[in-house]
Amino acid sequence: MESGAKPIDRRSRQISDQPSASDVKRPHLPSVDAVLRDEATAKIVERFGRARTVEAVRQVIGAAREDRCSLSIDEAIKGVASILKETNVSLLKTVFNLTGTVLHTNLGRAQLAEEAIDAAVKAMRHAVALEFDLGGGKRGERDDVVRELLCQLTGAEDATIVNNNAAAVLIGLNTLAAGRGAIVSRGELIEIGGAFRMPDIMERAGTKLVEVGTTNRTHLRDYANAINPETGIILKVHTSNYRVEGFTKAVPASELAELAKQNDIPLLDDLGSGTLVDLSIYGLPREPTVADAITAGVDLVTFSGDKLLGGPQAGFIVGRKDLIAKINQNPMKRALRIDKIRLAAIEATLRLYLNPDTLAERLPTLRALSRPVEEIENLAIRLAPEIRKMLGDAFQIEVIQCASQVGSGAVPLETMPSAGITIRPDNPTSGREVDALSLAFRALPMPVIGRIADQAFILDMRCLENDSAFLSNLKSFQSGGKYST
Ligand SMILES: *Cc1c(COP(=O)(O)O)cnc(C)c1O
Numbered sequence: 001m002e003s004g005a006k007p008i009d010r011r012s013r014q015i016s017d018q019p020s021a022s023d024v025k026r027p028h029l030p031s032v033d034a035v036l037r038d039e040a041t042a043k044i045v046e047r048f049g050r051a052r053t054v055e056a057v058r059q060v061i062g063a064a065r066e067d068r069c070s071l072s073i074d075e076a077i078k079g080v081a082s083i084l085k086e087t088n089v090s091l092l093k094t095v096f097n098l099t100g101t102v103l104h105t106n107l108g109r110a111q112l113a114e115e116a117i118d119a120a121v122k123a124m125r126h127a128v129a130l131e132f133d134l135g136g137g138k139r140g141e142r143d144d145v146v147r148e149l150l151c152q153l154t155g156a157e158d159a160t161i162v163n164n165n166a167a168a169v170l171i172g173l174n175t176l177a178a179g180r181g182a183i184v185s186r187g188e189l190i191e192i193g194g195a196f197r198m199p200d201i202m203e204r205a206g207t208k209l210v211e212v213g214t215t216n217r218t219h220l221r222d223y224a225n226a227i228n229p230e231t232g233i234i235l236k237v238h239t240s241n242y243r244v245e246g247f248t249k250a251v252p253a254s255e256l257a258e259l260a261k262q263n264d265i266p267l268l269d270d271l272g273s274g275t276l277v278d279l280s281i282y283g284l285p286r287e288p289t290v291a292d293a294i295t296a297g298v299d300l301v302t303f304s305g306d307k308l309l310g311g312p313q314a315g316f317i318v319g320r321k322d323l324i325a326k327i328n329q330n331p332m333k334r335a336l337r338i339d340k341i342r343l344a345a346i347e348a349t350l351r352l353y354l355n356p357d358t359l360a361e362r363l364p365t366l367r368a369l370s371r372p373v374e375e376i377e378n379l380a381i382r383l384a385p386e387i388r389k390m391l392g393d394a395f396q397i398e399v400i401q402c403a404s405q406v407g408s409g410a411v412p413l414e415t416m417p418s419a420g421i422t423i424r425p426d427n428p429t430s431g432r433e434v435d436a437l438s439l440a441f442r443a444l445p446m447p448v449i450g451r452i453a454d455q456a457f458i459l460d461m462r463c464l465e466n467d468s469a470f471l472s473n474l475k476s477f478q479s480g481g482k483y484s485t
Contacts (some may be wrong), residue, residue, distance in 0.1 A: 128344070164306075173206075178206035184209065187239070234259070274288065275309065291429065
């Protein structure tokens, strides 16, 4: 017997289809059993499982009882199907990133190249020679898949890969300087966000932070004076999300490398985003390349896979063979290693770098970053009237020039000229209209994420490639979607 189902309800439903006087107080409700016995319910059970279906049936009947509404079996089944479909929607929704920040950490950073996606899908579907030497038939190393490519692209002797750049810094410090001092400039004690603060990472790596210099100026002699027998490592950190301006001094990698060499102490350079190519050839602001750091004599360079490189989340460590070997022997390596899916995607992404001429076309990150502003503007001009049509008259809709940024801490202060569409409520009264508008765009079947500035909702068109999908998505505004003024 299903609890909560009153026999009297079932009886009354069977006896008469006409509401009697007492029905005004006691609505017609089917029993849980009756709904579950229905043929249409069987299909729902098959798809969602019995337990979830029973729970949804109870929920629907319970809600009707609370509202004192009658409910037919068909109506109950419809309600059950809609509840279960809703709860079955993935919470990791794909969205349109129209924020103007190309590598948005909260929106998953880089979108992968088709080549990388194909490779990842293959690796998901099949067994792969991940740690298997096909020539010798023996065990191999998973990093072998990309080691040579990384060395070729960076000029480094050796390379290894871990879960992300934070992990790369962690394992680098722990391997080379656990129980010893790590010298770092006060101007480079960064917080990246998401709880990545250099002093905290150092502590977890078991190293002692040795701060040198001041916030704005650090000299070579500051590093030199701090070196003692306890020193385990010198750390250089790319100040990727801020810039100290004015009376400043930082020591270039080449000078630090010399000092490190003289004292036989390894120098690790955390480049953050890093890049494998000189972005200025694509008309973008220059960001330090990994090869530059290697050429400067840095012993180990760490950088991210899903920032400017345009691949999946990963952390790369490239540099001296003996140091990389030590890192690979650290038991942390196993805890921080990456899986076959990402490894496949990384390999395919790195291969694209072998042909710099087609890179900007095939790598979505670089394609978005180097997109001509005229093209973005034309897109905005084409879409603005369509958006006006969808939203109705209560808004001023304009094409504007705006500025996009790279994001994820790469070239933090430089922006790229872009174009977008601003949507402004015609007669703002409550002051909450723009928030409501932004919420409505986020509630679309494929949420559209823009930004709010100057009491307007702004959609930067730089990252929009599929405009027909964008427009058909907006149609749910017209079909009485979730938007109302
Ligand atoms: C982004 C960044 C990190 C963290 O890299 P993840 O790949 O996000 O773990 C570390 N250091 C610097 C300088 C960074 O810019």
